[in-house]
Amino acid sequence: MNNYKLTIQYDGARYKGWQRLGNTENTIQGKIENVLSEMVGRNIEIIGSSRTDAGVHALAQVANVKLIEKMAESEIQNYLNRYLPQDISVTDVCSVHDRFHARYNAKDKTYLYKIWNESYPNPFMRKHSLHVEKKLDVEKVREAADYFVGEHDFTAFSNAKSKKKSMVRHIYSIVIEEDAGFITIRIRGNGFLYNMVRKMVGTLIHVGLGEVQPDEIKTMLESNDRSLAGFADANGLYLENIGF
Amino acid sequence: MNNYKLTIQYDGARYKGWQRLGNTENTIQGKIENVLSEMVGRNIEIIGSSRTDAGVHALAQVANVKLIEKMAESEIQNYLNRYLPQDISVTDVCSVHDRFHARYNAKDKTYLYKIWNESYPNPFMRKHSLHVEKKLDVEKVREAADYFVGEHDFTAFSNAKSKKKSMVRHIYSIVIEEDAGFITIRIRGNGFLYNMVRKMVGTLIHVGLGEVQPDEIKTMLESNDRSLAGFADANGLYLENIGF
Known part of the structure; x- marks a missing residue:
């Protein structure tokens, strides 16, 4: 057998996410499998590294x-x-x-979240960033983000269904940058639970708005209580890199 | 009377351009006038600096x-x-x-054209750039662009209807940059004829592809022959700045 590694970029705005769902056409995996199946004249299945949600984008x-x-x-x-x-x-x-197996061999993943932090909307990024009108306190967001770095049980920051699997993940780094009206949050870790990035970023936005204090992240992590975290829109989220 | 200057950014992809056309709803001027008319309770007209074409974007x-x-x-x-x-x-x-009059007081205008110059498409910029798959020779494009700089009769590079008005325009500068797969062409001048930027950029792309030699720009300008120039898609064009 010949094994090929594909690197794929997509605008997730009009898709139900990466993973093929039965006969539903509208997934990225499904679209790619259809074209490959046409190419060789039989049904082809592919293995993706990350099951990005509906509306989530990918750079790689x-x-x-x-x-x-x-x-x-x-x-x-x-x-x-x-x-x-x-x-x-x-x-x-x-x-x-x-x-080579795209899922099993993935050692680390980087997600990027783009926030448009101006009082007026950005016409070009309306489906590719989250618009937060009120100025975020970026220093407080950085302070809060530091509590996520390291190995933690992320139960409080996930909507993962199975309770049998480990909820422990290692976050290697969170880098927050400001550039021309945007705030980008880049999170690198050994893996992410279902909705984990969106719940982390949603909570960091609450911190930036002054609604949550930075050190409350520690308490939230320890609580395992899923009702405490925020939840950021899929529009601003990009799968940026997979390390092997 | 109170006079207000508005600075406006738009994604022109789904509009028939800036200028209101009779009762056609789908223009940027029309959309803004409708909201202002609602705001004050009577019909309001606005004056725009530039009549951008259908599909053309604006940063300012x-x-x-x-x-x-x-x-x-x-x-x-x-x-x-x-x-x-x-x-x-x-x-x-x-x-x-x-x-203050947005059209009469405009002293110079800057247009920006974005070319995505990679073999594969860019999912995020598909409506906001022109995809040219074959690598452009940027040095040749720069060489050709120099012939446009200065005061010239731009008849050959326009689709302007009236022949009574002057076709002479002054191009102050053309700056061409390469960045992460994009080639941007930034053209600043005292004014632009109908379709002038798109015909200039279309011709520069022919130069970059090796189909036209840089010094042919000079001959084209002198010819006043409208059949010679190229024509680039509206998708990649942005009105970037108006100087007063």
Whole structure:
């Protein structure tokens, strides 16, 4: 079998997320599988690194696909980009070892959240950022973010259903930058629970608005109480990088 | 009368351009006039600096409006941003001298053109840039652009209808930059004829692709022949600045 690693960028605004759901057409995985299936003339399944939610974007999602056919990397990439909708783009195709698995081999993930922090709306980023009109106190947001860094039980910051699996995740870094009206929050960790980034960012926004004090993050983490965290819109969230 | 200067940003993708056309709702001028008319309870007309075409964007269009009412600048801005569609944003409202006229007082204009110059599409910029798959020779584009700078008769690079008015315009500068897959062309001049930026940029792209030699720009300008120039899509064009 020939194993190919695909790097994929998408505007998630009009999709029900990455993961194919039965016969529902409107997922990114589904769109890519349909084109690959057309390409080789039989049903193809791909494995994605991250199951991004409905409305979430990706700058570099990774997937792998096994094919009987030996094809040139550029041939696969060109075929996909010719037939995929314009809001999904394959930025790289690379032949990889037979055992490469996009989900199991992912060592770290980076998510990026974009906040448009001006009193007036941004017409170009209305579906690609969260508009917060009131100025956020970025220093307080940074102070709060530090409490997330390290290994913690993130039960309070997730909507994960299974209680059998571990809720412990390691956050390596959170970097917060201000640039031309935007505040970007970049979170790198060994993995993320369902809705974890959106609940973390939603809570950080409450801190920036002065509604929550930075050190309350510590109490929230320890509480395992899911009713305390905020929840930020999918529009502003991007899967930025997968490390292997 | 109280005269207010409005600075306006818009995503032109779904509009028939700036200028109100009879009763057609779908223009940016029309949308703003409707909201202002609602605000004061009678029909209001505004004067825009530039009549951007269908699909063309603006980072800082300028308009002025005269009102009998003395209103706070922030009150007008907030009312507009509350009731305008999300793809139009008023970034500033400023009380100005009674004689300020957004069109007559405009001294220079800057247009920006964004080209996405990678082999794969950019999902986030598909309606806000022109995708050119083949790598452009940027040095040749710069060389060609130099021929446009200065005072010239731009008949060959316009679709302006009236032949009575002067076709002479002064281009102050053309700056071409490469950044993360994009090539941006920034053109500043004392004014632009109908379709002039799009015909200039379309021709520069032909140069970048090697289809036209840089020094042919000189011959084209002198020819006054409208059949020679290229024509770039509205998607990539932004009105960036008006100088007064």
